[in-house]
Amino acid sequence: MIPYGRQSIDDDDVRAVEEVLRSDWLTQGPAIDRFEQALAEYCGAAYAVAVCNATAALHIACLALGVGEGDIVWTSPNTFVASANCARYCGATIGFVDIDPRTYNMSVSSLEDQLRHARAVNALPKVVIPVHFAGQSCDMQAIHALSQEYGFRIIEDASHAVGADYLDGKVGDCRYSDMTVFSFHPVKILTTAEGGMVLTNRPELCDALRRLRSHGITRDPAAMEKKDEGPWYYEQIELGYNYRMTDLQAALGLSQLRRLPEFVARRRALARRYDAMLAGLPLRTPYQAPDGVSAFHLYPVWIDEEKAGRSRRAVFDDLRARGIGVNVLYIPVPLQPDYRKLGFAEGQFPEAERYYRGAISLPLYFSLSDEQQDQVVAAVKGALS
Numbered sequence: 222m223i224p225y226g227r228q229s230i231d232d233d234d235v236r237a238v239e240e241v242l243r244s245d246w247l248t249q250g251p252a253i254d255r256f257e258q259a260l261a262e263y264c265g266a267a268y269a270v271a272v273c274n275a276t277a278a279l280h281i282a283c284l285a286l287g288v289g290e291g292d293i294v295w296t297s298p299n300t301f302v303a304s305a306n307c308a309r310y311c312g313a314t315i316g317f318v319d320i321d322p323r324t325y326n327m328s329v330s331s332l333e334d335q336l337r338h339a340r341a342v343n344a345l346p347k348v349v350i351p352v353h354f355a356g357q358s359c360d361m362q363a364i365h366a367l368s369q370e371y372g373f374r375i376i377e378d379a380s381h382a383v384g385a386d387y388l389d390g391k392v393g394d395c396r397y398s399d400m401t402v403f404s405f406h407p408v409k410i411l412t413t414a415e416g417g418m419v420l421t422n423r424p425e426l427c428d429a430l431r432r433l434r435s436h437g438i439t440r441d442p443a444a445m446e447k448k449d450e451g452p453w454y455y456e457q458i459e460l461g462y463n464y465r466m467t468d469l470q471a472a473l474g475l476s477q478l479r480r481l482p483e484f485v486a487r488r489r490a491l492a493r494r495y496d497a498m499l500a501g502l503p504l505r506t507p508y509q510a511p512d513g514v515s516a517f518h519l520y521p522v523w524i525d526e527e528k529a530g531r532s533r534r535a536v537f538d539d540l541r542a543r544g545i546g547v548n549v550l551y552i553p554v555p556l557q558p559d560y561r562k563l564g565f566a567e568g569q570f571p572e573a574e575r576y577y578r579g580a581i582s583l584p585l586y587f588s589l590s591d592e593q594q595d596q597v598v599a600a601v602k603g604a605l606s
């Protein structure tokens with residue numbers, strides 16, 4: 222079976238982890254600082270805060286912005302459940318903005334319509350979480366302009382998009398947002414096994430994130446009530462968590478980060494090859510908006526069931542039977558049973574639902590060879606004929 226995604230671990234990665242194992246530090250130590258600084262520099266952001274996974278990153282990003290009971294947070298329905306769950310952890314009310322049928326990212330015109338309506342009924346969101354689906358940046362400039370007009374904060378869920386370009390910068394530079402979150406789960410572009418990072422340009426958010434990932438504890442005298450108890454002294458000044466990344470993971474992340482340009486270049490080359498080889502088939506290949514270049518975490522095609530004369534389900538089953546580990550991403554979050562309990566139902570996000578009905582993600586990862594990709598394309602042609 223050719224999987225839809227997989228990690229690439231080389232000897233340098235193994236050596237980097239082994240070195241930490243033999244060192245004095247296992248959990249949060251000097252490798253964390255190095256990984257944070259290197260990723261912040263790569264992306265062009267001022268600060269980076271490493272945590273145990275992107276779900277935790279999204280949670281403390283919401284908390285750092287003061288999200289709590291009575292607040293409203295909006296995200297995309299076409300995402301992993303974590304993009305929405307983070308708001309619920311904080312006791313906030315979650316809402317969704319339908320997607321653009323071309324990019325499958327949050328639609329700016331739907332966002333604007335929804336904001337206008339929310340202002341009329343006094344229910345504006347405190348935070349909007351755009352998700353860079355499949356590795357392509359949302360239209361952040363437009364979303365940022367709306368944030369100025371309607372007074373909301375922005376957390377980019379860039380779990381798919383480390384290494385992506387947007388305008389003349391990198392995704393993660395936070396030029397149009399308060400914070401950006403990355404995931405380093407093994408199916409993503411670079412991995413620390415489990416892991417996540419929050420980037421920001423705002424020092425006060427960085428301080429809050431560092432505290433929240435470690436129990437809400439500070440050792441900074443300026444932030445403490447009692448300044449001269451002694452060198453052992455620390456204070457918990459708010460309720461935080463243990464969301465720390467280990468030094469083992471940070472060493473792996475730092476080693477992987479050196480290969481990120483190579484990872485992204487290969488993914489882009491494979492995507493261009495798919496585009497060329499799949500042309501003319503009854504499916505839609507991913508659209509690249511002119512304002513950026515995707516990092517291609519995923520290569521989602523949309524099966525045109527009418528033109529194909531076959532259902533998405535039949536094509537999917539056929540591909541699996543041919544040894545191609547395709548996947549379907551994403552089931553619209555509001556249609557999950559736990560979200561239906563909140564009152565969400567079919568028909569509320571028609572574009573996300575239409576996309577989901579035809580979606581299949583084809584295998585795409587750094588070590589996928591041209592020959593394996595040819596095999597995938599042959600299987601797709603077979604499954605569609």
Ligand SMILES: *Cc1c(COP(=O)(O)O)cnc(C)c1O
Pocket residue numbers: 274275276277300301303304352378380381404405406415416417
């Ligand atoms: C993977 C993913 C997450 C969660 O990442 P973890 O590191 O597994 O917690 C959040 N949002 C999106 C869009 C994802 O794809």
